Amino acid sequence: MLGFHRRTRSLIPVGDLGKYDELPFEDQETDVESNVDEMELKGVSEPSNKARQRQLTLVYLVFLAEAIMASSLQSQLQMLISGDESCGTISTSYLSSILNCAYAFGGTTGIFWGYLADRMGRRRVTLLGLWAMLICCLSMGFATDLASCTIFRYLAGLASSTVLVTTLTMLGDLSQNNQERAQNVARLPLIALFGSMGPIAQTMVAESLRSSGVWEKYPVLGPQLACGTIVAVIAITASILLEETLPLESNRSTDAMDMDCEKAAFLSADEFGEPTVAVVDFVRPEAITINxxxxxxxxxxxxxxxxxLSLHASVFDVVLPHLGHSNSQHGGMGISCSWLGLTVLGVKAVASITLAHVIPTSIEKYGLLKLYRSVSVLFPAIYVVTPVLAVAAASSSGFVTVTSTAALLVKHLLSGGASILVALLVLNTTPDAYSAGTVVGLMQVANLFKALAVAVSGASFYLSNDISVATTNLALWSCLAGLGAVGAALAYFVRERPSVERDFPSEVLSWETCFEYDAEKIEYDV
Incomplete structure (x- = not known):
């Protein structure tokens, strides 16, 4: 159960519970035997824990493939822009936003993949996505203009959305409690960081193959082959070792038989040999629908x-090459172009490592909902404080660089932390594992708002010739602060868990029934 807690019903009569409070002295041998049984059970659980850890490692490996796919944008962008624009301008941001928009639109199909994962199983959908990502990696190598790059980026987003949905769902399936789930999800930004290093390897491959004729005709073929090789290795490994985490019908029936035998030991029989209590209704619950x-x-x-949150975080990432390189006197961040990419990579590394250790502890100390609301409030503050400090310290380039780097670190801490918290809130929304994929897929609707970042960068691109750089930067910071403020206001109404009747009608949920054989009385236990 991902969101709700199940109470366990005792089949021992209430009046007889006192008999079990104390054990007679002569029953010590029985106590010793029970301790031996517990040790045997502990020995049996150790291999299962190792198998679960192995599956967690495979899930992280699958998520790494999606991160590598997403980072392949950089090689396409370098092919489309001219050499004098490589430092980041409004036009560069506009091209980047177009490709990101196509990738985000493809990601909205995660709604369908989540629905399918609850009915076909996580493993099948994951493998389908991995092999589709491999085909996309190889196909993108033959893109030579903006139109073809945009089409292939859309297909890449469509394929990788399967992995985004199923990895998060499988992490929920494999986690035994809320604390372990928070630890598992908090590692995702760190896994994505290793995928962000993909462009470095792709650039090295591209430079070594640049002299050959076929590589000159298709400039991104070499980098995409490097991307495809890694994805192929991950796909083959997952095809062999990845197991299904969703209990299927066959597993469910086996568990039901085991539970039936276990509970039968507590059933009393009357003089005719018929049980007075019958346990029924071992039926797999129907997945909750999208509607x-x-x-x-x-x-x-x-x-x-x-x-x-996705909208203003995506807008910031899209316009960062322009804002980061702009002079601090014009409202930019004043970071040198040659150091901007390395600075962002270093900031992401620090933020990812910090989040992996801090988020689980903070959730346990302050609570999931309070932490999410606090993070949402800090977003508009960082969008206001960053340009103000940059303008105030414009006379000292070193101080501006330090201030802007610190602002980047805080922003990535907030955005990464918010993504982790939202993922945990989403997993709390579903009442059982059979609907987890559907609700995780529904959250991919946020990709539509990520795609709207192209509108902000496009407006800046078309107006950049008519207005000054300072005015453009001020408008961008104001837009980010406004979106962050609205998001912070909405976060106040977010609740940590859904409730019966208010969110889900009682007939939607699956109930376990227990009834007395002789009495016409039914009582329900959630």
């Missing part, structure tokens, strides 16, 4: 809050 999830107010509010 039923969209009728839950708590999920709709969370979806709206996450969509706005």
């Amino acid at each position: 039923q999830f969209l009728s839950a107010p708590s999920l709709v509010v969370l979806l709206a809050s996450f969509s706005l």
Whole structure:
């Protein structure tokens, strides 16, 4: 159960519970035997824990493939822009936003993949996505203009959305409690960091193959072959070792038989040999539909809050090459062009390592919902403080660089932390594992708002010839602060868990039934 807790019913009569409080002295041998049984059970659980850890490693490896696919944008962007624009201008940001927009639009198909993962199983959908990503990597190598790059980026987003949905869902399946789930999800930004190093390897491959004729005709073929090789290795490994984490019908029936035998030991028989208590209803619950999830107010509010967060975070990432390189006197961040990429990579590394250690502890100390609201409030503050400090310290280039780098670090801490917290809130929304993929897929609607970043960068691109750089930068910072403020206001209405009747009607949920054989009385236990 990902969101709700199940209470366990005792089949021992209440009046007889006192008999089990103390054990007679002569029953010590039985106590010793029970301790031996516990040790045997502990020995049996150790291999299962190792198998679960192995599956977690495979899930992280699959997520790495998606991170490598997403980072392949850089080689395409370098092919499309001219050499004098490589330092980052409004036109560069516009081209980047177009490719990111296509990738985000493809990611919206995660709604379908999540729905499919609850019905076909996580493993099948994951493998389908991995092999589709391999085909996309190889196909993107033959893109030579903006139109072909945009089409292939859309297909890449479509394929990689399967991995985004299934990895998060499988992390929820493999986690035994809330604390372990927070630790597992908090490692995702660190895994994505290793994928961000892909462009470095792709650039090295491109430079070594630049002299040959076929590589000159298709400039990104070499980098995409490097990307495809890594994805192929991951796909083959997952095809062999990855196991299904969703309990299927066959597993469910086996578990039901085991539970039936276990509970039968507690059933009493009357003089005719018939049990007085019967345990029934071992039926796999039906997955909650998309319409039923969209009728839950708590999920709709969370979806709206996450969509706005995705929008202003995506806008910042798109316009960062321009804002980061702009002079601090014009409202930019004043970071040298040659150091901007390395600075961003270093900041991401520090932020990812910090989040992996801090987020689980902070959730346990302050609570998931309070932490998410605090992070949402800090976003507009960082968008206001960063340009103000840069302008105030314009006379000292060294201080401006330090201030802007610190602002980048805080921004990546906030955006990465918010993504982790939203993922945990989403997993809390679903009442059982059979609907987890559907609700995780629904959160991919936020990709539509990521795609709107092209509108902001496009407006800046078309107006850049008519207005000054300082005015353009001020408008961009104001837009980011406004979007962050609206997102912070929505975060106030987000709730940590859904409730019965208010979010989900009681008939939507699956109930376990226990009834007395002789009495016409039914009682329900969630």
